Amino acid sequence: MSISDFLRGSPDGVDVSGPKIVCSFDVGGITIHLTETIVLSWIIILAVTLLLLWLTSDLKTKDISKKQAVAEWAVKTVYGLVEDTMGKRWRWFAPYIGALFTFSILGSLISMLGLRSVTADFNVPLTWALITFVLIHGTNIKTHGFGGYLKGYVDPVPVMLPINILSEVATPVSMSLRHFGNVVSGMVITSLLYYALSVVTAKIGIAFMTIGIPAVLSLYFDLFSGFMQAFIFIMLTMVYISNADGNAET
Amino acid sequence: METNNVDYTELSRAIVLGASAIGAGTAMIAGIGPGIGEGYAVGKACESIGRQPESSGAVTRTMFIGCAVAESTGIYGLLVALLLMFANPFINKL
Numbered sequence: 285m286s287i288s289d290f291l292r293g294s295p296d297g298v299d300v301s302g303p304k305i306v307c308s309f310d311v312g313g314i315t316i317h318l319t320e321t322i323v324l325s326w327i328i329i330l331a332v333t334l335l336l337l338w339l340t341s342d343l344k345t346k347d348i349s350k351k352q353a354v355a356e357w358a359v360k361t362v363y364g365l366v367e368d369t370m371g372k373r374w375r376w377f378a379p380y381i382g383a384l385f386t387f388s389i390l391g392s393l394i395s396m397l398g399l400r401s402v403t404a405d406f407n408v409p410l411t412w413a414l415i416t417f418v419l420i421h422g423t424n425i426k427t428h429g430f431g432g433y434l435k436g437y438v439d440p441v442p443v444m445l446p447i448n449i450l451s452e453v454a455t456p457v458s459m460s461l462r463h464f465g466n467v468v469s470g471m472v473i474t475s476l477l478y479y480a481l482s483v484v485t486a487k488i489g490i491a492f493m494t495i496g497i498p499a500v501l502s503l504y505f506d507l508f509s510g511f512m513q514a515f516i517f518i519m520l521t522m523v524y525i526s527n528a529d530g531n532a533e534t
Numbered sequence: 535m536e537t538n539n540v541d542y543t544e545l546s547r548a549i550v551l552g553a554s555a556i557g558a559g560t561a562m563i564a565g566i567g568p569g570i571g572e573g574y575a576v577g578k579a580c581e582s583i584g585r586q587p588e589s590s591g592a593v594t595r596t597m598f599i600g601c602a603v604a605e606s607t608g609i610y611g612l613l614v615a616l617l618l619m620f621a622n623p624f625i626n627k628l
Contacts (some may be wrong), residue, residue, distance in 0.1 A: 309581060458606045467607035516602040523599070 297419025303405050321405040328390045328402065358382075369519065370526040377525075384412060385518045391468055396502060401467050403513070409463040413456035416521045418453070424528040459520055466513045470505035477501060543628070550624050556616040564611025571604045 303320040309314075339355040348356070362382040367375060393403030402408055425433045437448045481497060579597040583590045617623065 313557070379607065461613060462602060462606050462609050465613050469609075469612050472620075512598065512602075516599060519599050520602070 288469075290340055301426075304371070304402055312408065314460035319405070320400050321402050321408060323404050324394060324399060325391070325408070328394065330386065332390065335422040343493075357381070361420055366522065369522045370529075374522075374526060376530075377522075381518050385514050388412075388514035388517055389510055392514065393506060395471065395510075396506050401462060401471060401510075403467045404471050406460065406464045409517075410456070412463075412517065412521075414461065416524065417456040419521075420524050420528045427529050455524060459517065462515050464519055466509055470509050474498070474501055474505050543579070546628055547625065548626065554618045554622050554624060558615040561611045561614040561618065564614075566606050568605045568608035572601045575604065577599050 305317045305319050306323055308315055339351050342349070343352055359382075362385070363375065363378045366378040370377065382397070388403060389453055391408065395401040395404075421433070424436065428436065438445055462531040478498060554607050575597055579593050586593075
């Protein structure tokens, strides 16, 4: 539904669909679709890069500027969170967590500009969850050795083997579906409510229902839900990886 | 005697769509469990913050993660409902 339809109140039905394909081209017989998600992801990446370049330009050790204070606070918060959750020896992991959190939260918040959330495409959270899956198993093999890693599957009794495999597979599935489901349900509920409000407006003829109420809903479904899901995703990533690491101090 | 001119293709589509709508509504019963579970978890977190206010940060963080994990069954139900409503897999099988 376009904004002008919404303000006028046009009841032409609610449209919930996947990301639109911007253009598609052939590479060696395989058709590659360039979707809205990819375009918006690159816009986010560009915006974050420019923001970080601006924040980290002209750094000083004395008499720091306001923007440097903001940059230092952000870096300190991410490092502190990683050290609290995973222990000091995982300090090097903080940049990945920070990048994931930033991308996730901006990908969800882009819906406040009237664009489609990047995280409302299942490919995006699934990719992150698969990265986490690889990291969990990599860490497990690194600390326990390959034999010890395989032995973990028949722990405590060999009968548990199918259940253990299933629970390992369930981790990325549930992580990605949780993020995707929350963002998409917010999108569907907001669009259903916009539709209902625009029908009311069309019946009455005055656009008083469409002003104000969507902002309150957007505050919960976009701002709170987007922040929460980004936070939960990074927390679960950190907890799973540090659990796979057998010799962590905490 | 009347001639039977019911369009069976339309009728079967209608039955599938109606059954899908009922299925979508039924799938959302899955929301009960996470609702009760999360409410209980949040209540317990409030209790423990009341007892030890200095540990409120850690308690809140742990509670949110627990809530998120408890919520996943509800989210699965929601996804089934959304699939049935917006990407119905059965209607193309007719």
